[in-house]
Amino acid sequence: MNRGDVVRAVIEFRNDAVMILGPGKSSGFLWEAPLHPATVYNMELTYATSMALGVALGAPKQRVISLEGDGSMFAAAPTLGTVARSAPPNLTVIVLANGIWGTSDGSVPVTIPPAKFPELAISCGWERSRVTLASELAPLREALRKSIAEPGPWFIAAEALPSSEDASVLADGTLRKRSQAPIDLIESIDATRRFLLK
């Protein structure tokens, strides 16, 4: 399972959920999919989950998903405690844990291994039964299905294999070309707000 597999699975199970994504390539995968009106791309490092928490608290009938890379999520580890204490049932936190910082040549490891994220969440107060480590597509899909069917908050660590496509810096030292989002940052915020207030 690689990053693309994870993002595609999340899209498949997303339905009408608001999504807030951390910075980097997962945002790119998402904006290359059909446009959804309630998507905040490329939130600054460490803030996707805390902003998603705010949306979840403010719109309790709305499903909300945050999707962050493991580097961003570990930097935002205190937020896991804040989410656990407020425990909004409509929030799913997904960590795309491929073990590397994408904003490099792909050789810089994240300072916590992917398999440790469930322990981190549980230590921060998450209910063990709502914390999943998925290293294959089948358990990831099952965790996503449960996150729709049953109250959360849910924490899903999707352990992905790093690939050369994850690196921002190519083998020859040049930067990878990046695709442009079809809507800009301000448009995506306003579309998300309109979606939530409709």
Add this chain to the structure above:
Amino acid sequence: MTVDVNAVAAGLHDGLTAGRVEHCIYVPDSVMGPLTTRCEQDPAIHTLVAAREDEGMAIAAGLFLAGKRSVVAMEASGIGLSGLILARCQLQRTPVFIMASHGGLLGEAFDFHGATIAAGRGVLAGLNIPHYVLRPDDDCSDVVRRALQTVHGQRTSFAILVPPYLLVGEGRSA
């Protein structure tokens, strides 16, 4: 001039009510304590203790997206910690209403608040975020209500900075 600290706390809280604030996110602070305690006791305001001030700013931005009004309360050092998220909030127009201790103008008696003041005021100035340092003769409720009008009318973040003597009295500090 003697300051009635209870009246200041009550006025600030009344302003939040008048400004239809439903959520108070805070990081505990001695000076802001009289206000956040009132929020805790107010059934109309949901309170949430954040782990970090910058996290609180992002939560408030999410609440704004969902159409809710909030306040983020903290020591001004937390504003200093929040440069990146406040920049994003200004750019994407998801305003955050901040109430923070230490204005850096009058009545800052302790040198150990120097970095707090420098960081907080530096971020507000650097991001051109409007802010107001509360005065002892202010109508606190009206200041808060008017600040909230600006936050939601202009979709800009805004900070009310509260010198310590106005909420905890002369010569007291964390």
